[in-house]
Amino acid sequence: MTLYELNHAIRGVVEECMESEYWVQGELSEGKVGYGNHFYGEMIQKDEQGVRIIAKARLTCWDNTYRMVALRFRHVTGESLRAGMNVMLLVRVTFHEQYGLSLNILDIEPSFTLGEMALRRKRILQQLEEDGTIHDNQTLPFPILPQRIAVISSATAAGYEDFCNQIQHNEYGFHFVLQLFPAVMQGAHVEESVIAALEAIQQEATQWDVIVIIRGGGATSDLSDFDSYPLASCITQSQLPVITGIGHERDETVLDYVAHTHLKTPTAVAAFLISQMTETATRLEMLRNTFVQHTTHRITYEKQRMERLSIMLPMVFGTFRTRNEHRLELLWNDITHRSRNRIEHERHILQMLEQRTKQLDPALLLKRGYSITTCNGQLVRDISALHTGDQLTTHVGNGIIYSHIDNLEQCKKD
C-alpha cells in the first residue's frame, strides 16, 4: 500500500465518520491570511494550568467564508482574529492526502471571544484592586503646567502626527517640549514595548511633566493588547501622571482604568493638555489683575494719606505750642483761682468766729447794763449758796461795788 493509498483510506473514514459540523473552543495559536486570501492557522488546548499543550489542530478558512466571519468578528469584538485569542469555531473535520488533518472553519462565535476578553479584563482589574494600586496614578497631582511631555507611540502612526501638530501649533502659542519614546502599539509586542518605553521615561522622570500614550487615530482593533496586568502595574508605579488616547470609542481597556486621565483620541489628549495650560494661564492672568488692582488701590490710598498728613502735620505742629500754652494757662488759672477761693473761704470763717467771740465778751455785756457778782471769788449763780452777812463783789460797766447781804429771798419756781 502506498502512503497515498493509506491517506486516501483515512480520508474516506474521516469523511464517513465525521460528517457533522462541530462547535469547538480553544486558543488560536497561529493565524494568517495566506495565498488566495485564505486563512491558515492553528488551534491548541492547554492543560488546566495553562502550560502544556494537550491538543492541537490545523485550521483553514476559505476566502469567501473568512471575509464574512472576520468582518462580523471585528464588528462585534472590536478586534481582529489573531493569535492568543480564545475562540469558538464551527468546523468541519477534513483530511487531505497531502496536508493531513485540518479543521475547516465555517463560522465563528464572536460573543464567546468577547466574553473571554471581558473576563480577562475583569480578572486583571480585580488583581489590581487586591494590590491596592489601581488608583495610584490617578492620585498623583497633575502639574499646573504640563509642558514637558513624554510621548509613547509609534513614530509612523497618524495619531502621533496629529497630536504633535495640534500641540505645536496651538492657537495660544504655548511652548511644549515633546519627545517620542517609540513603542509598538499593535500586536503581540505591545506589552513589552510599552513597558520598555515607560521604564525609559522613569529613568529620567524629573525631565518630564506627564506621560502620554497615544495610538493611531481611528484604530478600533486589538484593544485587548492593552489589557495587560504587567503594563497596568507599570503605570500604577509611575512617578508621572499618564494620559491615554489610544483611539477607541467602544470600550475601556485596563490601561484606561489605571491611567490618571483617559481620553478617546490623540487629538483629545492634545486638546486636554492645551486646556490645562489655558486654565493655568487664565488663573495667572486673574492673579496678575488682582495684584495690579490691589497694588494700585494701595498706592492711591497711601498717596492720599501722605497728602492728608503733609497738610495736617504742619497745622498740628504749628498749633502745638498754642494748644499746650492754653492748657498750661488754664491749669495755672484753675490752681490760683482755687487757692484764692480757698483762702477767701477760710478768711470768711475766721471773720464769723471773730464776730461770735466779740458778742460773748463780758465787758460788752457790762457796758449794756449787765453785772457780774462774786462771793469769795466764786461767781454767784445760786442764792442757796449765800448767807446773810456774806460780802458780795459786784462788777458793773465802770466799777466794782462791795456790799453785805442783809436779807435773802429765794424766788419761787414756776
Added chain:
Amino acid sequence: MQKGLTYEEAINRLEEIAHQMEENEIGIDEMAKHLKEAQELLAFCKKRLYAVDEDIQKIMENT
C-alpha cells in the same frame, strides 16, 4: 522739683494739684507749698514747650 522730670510727668502733676485743690484735699498749711510747686512746674513746662516748639519750627523750615 525732681531731677529728670519729663513734660508729661510735670503736666500730670499740675493736673493732680488742680484736682486736689478742686476736691479740697490740700490743707491751708500746705497750700502755699503746693502753689509754689505748681508755679515751678508751670515754668518747667513752658520752658520745655518753647524749646520743643523752636525745634519743630526749625525742622519744618528745612522740610
